[in-house]
Structure formats: structure tokens, C-alpha cells
Amino acid sequence: MSEDGNTSDEYPHLSRLGLVPPAGVDVAYEELLAEVLLDGAVKTDRTGTGTRSVFARQLRYDLTVGFPRITTKFVAMKAVKGELLWFLRGDMNARWLQERGISIWDEWADAEGELGPIYGAQWRSWPARDGGTIDQIAGLIDTLRRDPDSRRMLVSAWNVGELDRMALAPCHAFFQCYVADGHLSLQVYQRSADLFLGVPFNIASYALLTHMLAQQADLEVGELVWTGGDCHVYNNHVSQVRQQLSRVPAAYPFPRLRLERAESIDAYAMEDIDASAGYQHHPTIKAPVAV
Numbered sequence: 001m002s003e004d005g006n007t008s009d010e011y012p013h014l015s016r017l018g019l020v021p022p023a024g025v026d027v028a029y030e031e032l033l034a035e036v037l038l039d040g041a042v043k044t045d046r047t048g049t050g051t052r053s054v055f056a057r058q059l060r061y062d063l064t065v066g067f068p069r070i071t072t073k074f075v076a077m078k079a080v081k082g083e084l085l086w087f088l089r090g091d092m093n094a095r096w097l098q099e100r101g102i103s104i105w106d107e108w109a110d111a112e113g114e115l116g117p118i119y120g121a122q123w124r125s126w127p128a129r130d131g132g133t134i135d136q137i138a139g140l141i142d143t144l145r146r147d148p149d150s151r152r153m154l155v156s157a158w159n160v161g162e163l164d165r166m167a168l169a170p171c172h173a174f175f176q177c178y179v180a181d182g183h184l185s186l187q188v189y190q191r192s193a194d195l196f197l198g199v200p201f202n203i204a205s206y207a208l209l210t211h212m213l214a215q216q217a218d219l220e221v222g223e224l225v226w227t228g229g230d231c232h233v234y235n236n237h238v239s240q241v242r243q244q245l246s247r248v249p250a251a252y253p254f255p256r257l258r259l260e261r262a263e264s265i266d267a268y269a270m271e272d273i274d275a276s277a278g279y280q281h282h283p284t285i286k287a288p289v290a291v
């Protein structure tokens with residue numbers, strides 16, 4: 001038992017590495033990194049890089065405690081905010097991101113910046129049979145307001161008929177909302193999870209989305225549940241992961257989120273979002289992205 005009350009059986013893989021985890025924003029994520037390094041199956045992958053991988057794991061974050069921005073490396077919140085606002089715009093072109101100095105989608109865009117009908121397109125304008133389009137986000141907010149007990153509050157980016165036109169098949173394929181006692185929880189299913197580069201982004205992004213949806217529907221936030229399918233560490237990220245695990249997240253508390261209320265889900269701007277309060281973090285760790 002550590003001073004913080006974590007027992008070694010709660011985090012068995014970190015314990016095998018001789019690491020006694022303090023409670024906080026990083027520990028569950030680090031346990032998953034440790035598990036993949038120690039016990040992950042060796043697998044080839046589409047990019048030719050090679051990975052170690054485990055299947056079907058879950059991370060849970062109580063959003064009432066604070067904002068889940070990983071502290072054992074710097075998480076670039078500007079890119080997280082920009083990407084989420086870009087999805088919410090229904091945008092399919094990387095230009096809007098590039099104009100804001102965000103380059104995380106550049107490798108997948110063509111010469112004109114086009115990415116095909118990825119997340120934004122499916123969230124805001126899923127093609128309907130009658131030739132029209134369906135705005136899943138507007139529909140979700142409407143249901144959150146009118147019928148929060150609904151068990152049908154899902155948003156899917158996994159449009160099977162359009163996968164071949166997307167620059168990359170959706171990784172966070174769909175999410176579900178759940179309201180109880182006035183608190184909004186969200187579970188996202190991520191079929192493929194680049195644990196070192198993608199997942200800290202994805203967790204922060206869906207935490208932010210939960211806050212926005214709650215604000216728009218006059219709810220409090222509840223829990224973020226992240227469910228991963230193929231959870232992998234790329235072979236060329238192993239030394240970075242070892243470095244990250246060697247960093248003690250000390251007694252870092254959860255950072256906090258400031259989110260200025262916007263008139264609608266379409267009206268949020270970069271300046272309305274700030275997750276820097278209480279964000280004590282270790283330095284950036286660079287890693288190549290597998291394309």
C-alpha cells in the first residue's frame with residue numbers, strides 16, 4: 001500500500017516494474033502502458049511499424065474531480081481544442097487546422113487538404129437515404145434536453161458505406177451519452193488506440209466534449225469512460241513510454257477546465273476553453289507518428 005492508498009494489486013503491471021503509483025490523473029493510463037510493454041502480443045500493423053498490443057481495456061475518469069489531462073508528459077491542449085472544434089464544424093479539410101498552427105492531420109490530407117468524410121462529416125451531416133443529411137450532434141443535444149433517460153443517445157462516425165472514401169477509418173468510432181441524477185456521462189469506443197500519441201489526446205478531447213454537451217443541456221458532468229479495442233504501443237514509441245513511466249506523477253492534482261458558456265454547440269471558440277489551471281506537468285516527449 002502506498003501513502004496514497006493504492007494497493008499493488010490494483011496496478012499489477014506498474015508494480016512489476018517496481019513503480020508504486022500515487023493516485024491521480026495518470027495512474028490508470030500508466031498501468032495500461034505498463035501492461036502493454038510487459039504482456040502485449042507482438043503484432044504487425046497497417047503502417048509497417050509493428051506494435052505490442054492488448055485487446056479491450058477501459059479507463060474511467062470522474063469529471064467532477066477535475067479534467068483528465070495527462071501530466072507525465074505535456075499534452076498539447078491547443079491541438080485537442082482545435083481538433084474538437086474542427087470536428088464540430090463538420091469540417092473535412094485540414095486547412096482550418098493549419099491556419100491555427102495545428103498539423104496533426106497533415107500526414108493524411110491530400111494536396112488540397114481534403115480528408116474525405118471523416119468524423120466531422122459523419123457527426124454533422126451523415127448522408128440520409130432521401131438525399132438529405134442528419135446532424136447527429138444537434139439530435140443528441142435535443143434528446144439530452146427533452147428525454148435525458150433515453151438509451152439511444154449515440155453518435156457514430158463508423159459509416160460503413162463511406163469508409164473507403166475516408167483518409168483514415170474512424171478510430172473513436174462512436175460514443176454514447178447517459179444521464180442520471182442530472183449528471184452527464186459519456187462512453188467512447190475507440191477500436192484502435194495509439195496509446196502513446198493518440199490516447200492522451202482522445203481522453204482530453206472527449207472530456208471536453210462531455211463538458212460542452214453538459215453545458216448545452218444544463219447538466220452537470222459525470223464520468224468519462226474510455227473503452228479501447230486494439231490498445232497498442234508502436235515499436236518506435238517504446239523508449240518514450242519507458243521514459244514516461246519513469247516519471248513520478250508526484251502528488252499532481254487533477255487540472256481544472258474553464259469553459260465559457262457559448263450560445264450553442266456551434267459557437268464555442270478556442271478562447272472559451274482553458275485547461276491550464278492547475279496543470280503541473282512533465283516536459284514534452286517527442287515521438288514519430290505512424291502513418
Ligand SMILES: Nc1nc(=O)c2c([nH]1)NC[C@@H]1CN(c3ccc(C(=O)N[C@@H](CCC(=O)O)C(=O)O)cc3)CN21
Nearest residue numbers: 076079103104105194197198199201285286289290291
Ligand atoms: N498512428 C496514429 N496515431 C494517432 O494518434 C492518430 C493517427 N495515426 N492518425 C489520425 C490522428 C491524428 N492524431 C495525432 C497525430 C499526431 C499527434 C502528435 O504528434 N502529437 C504530439 C504533439 C502535437 C502538437 O504539439 O501539436 C504530442 O506530443 O502529443 C497526436 C495525435 C491522432 N490520430
Ligand SMILES: O=c1ccn([C@H]2C[C@H](O)[C@@H](COP(=O)(O)O)O2)c(=O)[nH]1
Nearest residue numbers: 046169171172192193194198199202
Ligand atoms: O484519434 C485517433 C486516431 C487514430 N489513432 C491511431 C490508432 C492507430 O494507431 C492509427 C490508425 O490505424 P488503423 O490501422 O486504422 O487502426 O491511429 C488514435 O489512437 N486516435
